[in-house]
Amino acid sequence: xxxxxxxxxxPTFNRAHYVGDAIAxxxxxxxxxxxxxxxxxxxxxxxxxxxxxxxxxxxxxxxHDVNRGIPETRNTALAAARGDYIAWLDSDDTARPTRLQxxxxxxxxxxxxxxxxxxxxxxxxxxSPKRGTRMPPLSPPMIxxxxxxxxxxxxxxxxxxxxxxxxxxxxxxxxxCEDVDMFVRLQRDHDLANxxxxxxxRRLHPEQTVxxxxxxxxxxxxxxxxxxxxxxxxxxxxxxxxRHVLLGFADLRDADVDGAFLVWARDWLARLRQANDATHVFxxxxxxxxxxxxxxxxxxxxxxxxxxxxxxxxxxTRLPTNLLGSNARxxxxxxxxxxxxxxxxxxxx
Numbered sequence: 001x002x003x004x005x006x007x008x009x010x011p012t013f014n015r016a017h018y019v020g021d022a023i024a025x026x027x028x029x030x031x032x033x034x035x036x037x038x039x040x041x042x043x044x045x046x047x048x049x050x051x052x053x054x055x056x057x058x059x060x061x062x063x064h065d066v067n068r069g070i071p072e073t074r075n076t077a078l079a080a081a082r083g084d085y086i087a088w089l090d091s092d093d094t095a096r097p098t099r100l101q102x103x104x105x106x107x108x109x110x111x112x113x114x115x116x117x118x119x120x121x122x123x124x125x126x127x128s129p130k131r132g133t134r135m136p137p138l139s140p141p142m143i144x145x146x147x148x149x150x151x152x153x154x155x156x157x158x159x160x161x162x163x164x165x166x167x168x169x170x171x172x173x174x175x176x177c178e179d180v181d182m183f184v185r186l187q188r189d190h191d192l193a194n195x196x197x198x199x200x201x202r203r204l205h206p207e208q209t210v211x212x213x214x215x216x217x218x219x220x221x222x223x224x225x226x227x228x229x230x231x232x233x234x235x236x237x238x239x240x241x242x243r244h245v246l247l248g249f250a251d252l253r254d255a256d257v258d259g260a261f262l263v264w265a266r267d268w269l270a271r272l273r274q275a276n277d278a279t280h281v282f283x284x285x286x287x288x289x290x291x292x293x294x295x296x297x298x299x300x301x302x303x304x305x306x307x308x309x310x311x312x313x314x315x316x317t318r319l320p321t322n323l324l325g326s327n328a329r330x331x332x333x334x335x336x337x338x339x340x341x342x343x344x345x346x347x348x349x
Contacts, residue, residue, distance in 0.1 A: 004058075005033040006100050007083035007162065011073040012091035013041040016050050018203060021127060025094040027056055031101040034058055038091075039077045042067035071170035071178040078166055086162045092203045093156040094123075099199035103159040106195060113140075114190035115160030117153040118199035125205040133198060137290075140191040141283035145290040147184055148228055148272075148282070149248030150221075152192070155179045157200045164190065177220035184224060221245045232275040240268065247294055259306045262314045265298050 008026045012019045019038070026036045036056075040047055040063040051061050062080055064073065078086070085104055089095055103116050110116075122130040134154060137146040146152040168186050170178045186192065222241050229236050229244070236244070246255050247265055269291040276287050299315040306314075 004035045004083045005031065006035075006085045006087050006104065006159070007081035008034055008036045008087045008089055008095075008100070009074070009077035009081060010036065010038045010089050010091050011041065011070065011077055012038060012043065012047060013067060013073070014043045014045045014047065015091040016043070016046040018205075019047060019091040020050055021094050022089055022091045023051070023054060023059065025096070026089055027054070027058065028097055029095065029100045030098050031104060034100065035060060035081075035083060037062060037077055037080050039073050039080070040064065041069070041073040069172065069175055071172040071174060074170045074178065075172075078169060081162060081166070084162055085159055086165045087159040088155055088157075089200070090156045090202075092205065094127075094201050094203075095156070096121075096199050096201070099157075100159065102195065102197065102199060106193070107159070107161065110193070112191050113193045114164045115158055115186065116193045116195060117157040117159075118195040118197055120154040120157055121198045121201040123201045123203050125203065127203065129201075130204065134202065135196065136194040138194045138196060139286075140187075140193060141286035142289065143192050143194065144187055145282045145286040147180070147187060148225070148287070149244075149290060149294050151180045151183060152187075153179070153183055153194065154200060154202065156202060157194075174220050174224075176217050177224060180221070181224055184228070218242075218245055218249065221248075231281050232272065232279050234271060234275050244268065247298055257302070257305075259302065259310060259314065262298060262302060262306075262311075265295060266314075269295055 008029075010019065010022055010026065012022075023036060023038065026034070035058050037060045038051055040051075040061065042064045048061075048063070051059070060080070062076060064076065068076075074088075085107065087095075087100060087103070099118070103118070106116050107113060117136060119136060120134040122132045122134070124130050136154065137143050137152050143152040164186075168182050171181050172178075174181050183192070222245050225241060225244060226236075229241070243257075243261065243264055246257065246261075247268075249255065273284075273288060273291060276282050276284065296315065299311045302314075303311045
């Protein structure tokens, strides 16, 4: 059987109202030498009927008889993939037409990179465009430092070498954050990258995992972060670990924290950098840039709780000087075009 260039893997569970858009966008790629594998994790909605309406020989449908959870569904998809490259796409997101062409070209031009992601646009629940861009860290050193705080990738944007990704299965112990666990393990052994271009669009809706399982996500991240802090030889308390996870969490403003959190964060980030100076786990400039970035995010997030004047005063107690460094300048130069106005887009129907 002929090997396609890319296997596009779409795990799904009860997403009949979204998965059609994801499949259509995968089949509409300018790089046409693909297979699209939809793994249905025991859906009880109209997913099987919807998929049956697609008449394209590149589409393969694999179904679990019962719901097994996200990690096992991803592993089923990995095992079924036949392509030289593997691309992931969540069933509520869509890929822009040139996504695979650009990512495969990048991987061919950069043989030392095992996996590449991209920036992400946003769309409303109905697929209409929404303002905003999710810009990830771009270089391998920045990605390594970013993973100390939060995921460095949009899961729907990643494309990698199949012979490597197939050796990094998803751990069923993580019902959520299984992707971050895989990124951390992969990054230990391989260089990873992100492209600054928007190549996928993420659908924002109430059924997203990050909204449904917030508490479980925080707990899983606390488990994931402990070996990383141990590598820095930091003696972290349980409270330190809990607060560190909040520092990298997207909705810090909804957390039960106040101005005292900023005092802790200032001292904690200094401890991380000092520990790294001794252990050399992360690139010094990259960790400093990530620390400055998450410090400013924390100050901004607490404005509604402590007031703008107090937040600005707190931020000045730890000047983010490294945001003027080479890593940060390169990131900003690459990211800027993605924030500029672009032509309107529509979700694939």
